[in-house]
Amino acid sequence: MNDRESLFDLWALDGATWSPWVKPVLFSEMDESLPLSTAYEERESWDTLGFPSVGSGTALVLELPGKSALRLGVALARRGYRPVPLFNGVPHPDGGFVPSGAIARLLVSLAGELAQSGLPLDAPPAFVLDADRMAGGRVPTPGEFDNRWMVFPQDFPSASFLASHGIRRIVVIQRGTWIADDLVEVLAGHAKGGIEVLVAPPDGGPAQQADLSKASWFRSMFYRAMVLLRLRRSSAGGFGGRVPEPRQSGFYA
Amino acid sequence: MRRRLIFDCRKWDPQTQDVAVLSPAPLVLRRHAWRELAGTAEALFAESLACEEEILRRPRLLASLGLPRGIVRALAPSPPGVRIMRFDFHPTREGWRLSEVNADVPGGYIEASGFSTLVSEVAPGCVTVGDPAAGIAGALARFVPPGSVVALVHATAYADDAQVMRFLAARLSAAGFRPMPVGPRHVRWEQDGARLACAWSREAVGAVVRFFPAEWPKRFPLLWEQLRSPLPTWRRLLPPTVDPREVRLDDGTWVLKSVLGRVGDGVGVPGITAPERWRKMCRAASFHPRAWVAQRRFESWGRATDGGTDHLCIGVFVIDGRVAGAYGRAAGRALIDAEARDVAVLVEAEAA
Numbered sequence: 290m291n292d293r294e295s296l297f298d299l300w301a302l303d304g305a306t307w308s309p310w311v312k313p314v315l316f317s318e319m320d321e322s323l324p325l326s327t328a329y330e331e332r333e334s335w336d337t338l339g340f341p342s343v344g345s346g347t348a349l350v351l352e353l354p355g356k357s358a359l360r361l362g363v364a365l366a367r368r369g370y371r372p373v374p375l376f377n378g379v380p381h382p383d384g385g386f387v388p389s390g391a392i393a394r395l396l397v398s399l400a401g402e403l404a405q406s407g408l409p410l411d412a413p414p415a416f417v418l419d420a421d422r423m424a425g426g427r428v429p430t431p432g433e434f435d436n437r438w439m440v441f442p443q444d445f446p447s448a449s450f451l452a453s454h455g456i457r458r459i460v461v462i463q464r465g466t467w468i469a470d471d472l473v474e475v476l477a478g479h480a481k482g483g484i485e486v487l488v489a490p491p492d493g494g495p496a497q498q499a500d501l502s503k504a505s506w507f508r509s510m511f512y513r514a515m516v517l518l519r520l521r522r523s524s525a526g527g528f529g530g531r532v533p534e535p536r537q538s539g540f541y542a
Numbered sequence: 543m544r545r546r547l548i549f550d551c552r553k554w555d556p557q558t559q560d561v562a563v564l565s566p567a568p569l570v571l572r573r574h575a576w577r578e579l580a581g582t583a584e585a586l587f588a589e590s591l592a593c594e595e596e597i598l599r600r601p602r603l604l605a606s607l608g609l610p611r612g613i614v615r616a617l618a619p620s621p622p623g624v625r626i627m628r629f630d631f632h633p634t635r636e637g638w639r640l641s642e643v644n645a646d647v648p649g650g651y652i653e654a655s656g657f658s659t660l661v662s663e664v665a666p667g668c669v670t671v672g673d674p675a676a677g678i679a680g681a682l683a684r685f686v687p688p689g690s691v692v693a694l695v696h697a698t699a700y701a702d703d704a705q706v707m708r709f710l711a712a713r714l715s716a717a718g719f720r721p722m723p724v725g726p727r728h729v730r731w732e733q734d735g736a737r738l739a740c741a742w743s744r745e746a747v748g749a750v751v752r753f754f755p756a757e758w759p760k761r762f763p764l765l766w767e768q769l770r771s772p773l774p775t776w777r778r779l780l781p782p783t784v785d786p787r788e789v790r791l792d793d794g795t796w797v798l799k800s801v802l803g804r805v806g807d808g809v810g811v812p813g814i815t816a817p818e819r820w821r822k823m824c825r826a827a828s829f830h831p832r833a834w835v836a837q838r839r840f841e842s843w844g845r846a847t848d849g850g851t852d853h854l855c856i857g858v859f860v861i862d863g864r865v866a867g868a869y870g871r872a873a874g875r876a877l878i879d880a881e882a883r884d885v886a887v888l889v890e891a892e893a894a
């Protein structure tokens with residue numbers, strides 16, 4: 290698989306229910322900012338037996354470091370889940386503050402495995418994130434290319450869309466129970482729309498109710514401040530936030 | 543079409559929550575309709591520049607715009623450069639209405655240049671109304687020679703912005719420039735001009751394209767009575783716009799707009815905006831009236847589609863006084879916001 294468009298078609302299979310949400314950024318930038326390579330990537334095996342069975346009305350959100358999340362996503366394809374990559378960091382030939390080259394290479398090298406999974410078009414989704422998207426709170430130095438990213442409600446299907454496709458619960462697969470600020474806002478919206486939200490460890494251990502009260506005043510205000518600093522959720526132009534100091538990201542640093 | 547846009551034009555946000563944002567139905571204008579829009583937009587551009595110059599000569603007027611003091615202090619007459627504005631028109635039964643101008647950093651280049659061109663290739667008898675990306679390349683060529691480094695300054699962490707800059711970079715590269723998508727802190731100003739200050743380049747910069755927006759103030763119409771500039775086109779097309787304290791917001795005839803809102807985020811329309819949100823906006827406008835304007839509501843004319851009714855907005859780009867293309871958006875309700883879909887704007891081809 291060495292053609293970026295064919296690769297994208299494979300991850301965003303035409304006609305599959307969740308394909309419209311696959312983020313095109315990494316695919317679009319292959320060849321230019323990202324060398325398209327099938328270089329061998331070290332293997333990481335996942336035991337997915339403990340995960341919810343397909344047919345249980347469950348959508349998964351894989352909130353792990355990008356490469357692990359992607360490998361788990363493809364392992365889950367064998368269980369009947371369709372991995373939906375939501376990587377939205379902008380790659381840079383210099384690597385960028387949040388490197389995305391390894392994830393891009395995995396998209397290439399795991400494509401064959403995904404193609405063989407024979408998933409039905411309506412397979413339930415496993416949304417694949419990179420838990421390192423905000424670089425663990427580190428701040429780029431002035432010369433670095435800031436390509437941290439966040440997730441927003443617009444990046445996911447709505448609660449009503451999920452429900453209309455038989456999804457009654459979301460299980461976030463991550464280490465620990467503390468859900469990242471941006472993701473907790475997204476999930477709080479789903480919970481408000483009647484979707485049960487659980488969190489479970491990646492080893493297939495038991496799921497527990499997600500603590501979405503953490504979309505609390507402080508975290509909510511922090512998140513909103515981050516968003517307000519750069520409100521651009523479409524290319525329509527303009528913005529509506531106060532930017533105290535122009536930085537690459539518009540974030541406070 | 544979706545895939546062509548993703549890979550040829552860097553359209554990275556073709557889906558917004560449940561909305562596939564690329565409308566399959568282009569908007570095809572009659573030639574006379576486009577001529578009217580284009581001429582009107584160019585007139586608005588000239589009037590806007592005249593107003594800006596007057597306001598900058600009379601700093602006391604700036605205080606009325608609701609801008610933060612830091613921005614007011616930083617404002618100065620623009621040095622020579624390329625100026626781009628986008629005027630947002632809406633069809634009504636009484637003719638075109640203007641809702642606002644994006645006079646600082648308008649977006650929509652991928653859609654106005656890339657999407658419209660791709661759609662025109664499969665729409666017989668139609669042509670595009672322009673190509674703002676080509677317009678920028680042409681305008682830059684008047685200031686810097688081919689081969690110059692052009693710094694495309696934007697918020698690099700936002701894919702929504704980065705996609706526009708990568709698209710523009712490809713177009714500038716094809717025009718013979720050396721575009722560099724960078725963040726604001728990657729450009730250092732030195733005595734002999736600007737220079738890149740990033741880990742991958744220290745080159746001298748020939749031109750800077752700023753895609754890092756400042757702001758356009760929606761309280762601008764509140765200054766009109768104090769201006770000497772006549773503004774005939776603005777006055778004809780912009781619905782009455784006043785301080786929210788001057789009107790009854792509960793009578794259903796006024797729209798609320800936050801002074802610093804954008805992409806419909808800070809716009810409330812009674813009967814369309816959720817009641818709870820509308821009440822919150824009214825309360826906010828009551829507590830902080832200088833952060834809001836009230837604009838007389840106009841009845842948008844919607845075109846019938848298979849899925850219902852499309853309310854349309856045509857953003858007409860003007861670059862250095864010349865019309866350069868249009869960015870179309872459509873929504874199922876009379877509010878163009880982040881959920882609106884992108885529409886290719888075309889015009890009937892002239893008969894051979």
